[in-house]
Amino acid sequence: MQNRSLISINDYSKEEILHVLDLAGEFEQNPSRDILKDKVIATLFFEPSTRTRLSFESAVNRLGGKIIGFTDSASSSSIKGESLKDTIKTVSNYSDLIVMRHPIEGSARYASEVAMVPVINAGDGANQHPTQTLLDLYSIRKTQESLDNLNLFIVGDLKYGRTVHSLIMAMAHFNATFWFISPKDLRIPLEYKLFLDQRGLKYYEQRDISDVVSEADIIYMTRVQKERFSDPIEYERIKNAYVLKSNMLQDTRKTMKILHPLPRVSEISTDVDDSEKAYYFIQALNGVYTRQAIISLILGLKN
Ligand code: CP
Secondary structure (H helix, E strand, O other), rough: OOOOOEOOOOOOOOOHHHHHHHHHHHHHOOOOOOOOOOOEEEEEEEOOOOOOHHHHHHHHHOOOOOEEEOOHHHHHHHOOOOHHHHHHHHHHHHEEEEEEEEOOOOOOHHHHHHOOOEEEEEEOOOOHHHHHHHHHHHHHHHOOOOOOOOEEEEEEEOOOOOHHHHHHHHHEEEEEEEEOOHHHOOOOOHHHHHHHHOOOOEEEEOOOOOOOOOOOOOEEEOOOOOHHOOOOOHHHHHHHOOOOOOHHHHHOOOOOEOOOOOOOOOOHHHHHHHOEEEEEEEEHHHHHHHHHHHHHHOOOOOO
């Protein structure tokens, strides 16, 4: 994994994914140490972020590294018309590793092709968000004790949700059964169903969550991705299609956990937050340990 960019979750084998999770567990035991001393990490966020950027920055700070970067394109020279290629080549001169979020699908792969240092994709449009997936897997394994043979319910915006797309590809390694619950207009794209068909994995598409929820090991809620809609009226029509409420949890498994990549808008009622099944804020914390593992593997500071 040393010096390799992480653009798609498919860039890592099953064994490499499990290695990241094991190392993240070590960082959880001891998250503050000085192994990134003298390393500079660039965080280039052309799209807004709270968790991804700050957990990357927290991870680096706790390991003694330095951060440079920008939090929106308006504060970089891209606003003056600089190309992504020129920005990436320039920042390559200033850093040992680039973490980039960008609204255009494929931009992260392109950046990795022109950069002189490894690039981590922190989300490219509706395409992929591989480090989110690694922290999701860490959270699932921690709460279910294994990643194998789970019933994974994925609810909400399955069309534009990049975290969903990466998660499906990763959980395909572990013989998951998938339950896709979404409005008709936000169904899971065909390519992901073909991906699962090719691997002989089971999946179901449902409109209604309440009659099947008792089967779930994990309910992975997602936000309707307002920023990907060209028509605001369409977003308003669809945005509250699924709202998880505490009274819907009565028949769920004792060990079931609710995950959400966050940010939440209205798709999980705040009355769920006090449930022992609500795991989404701890999931966000797990992002620090997982990103510590990814950075230290890519920089060759851990094997
Ligand atoms: N999960 C996630 O990507 O959150 P942010 O958009 O806040 O980074």
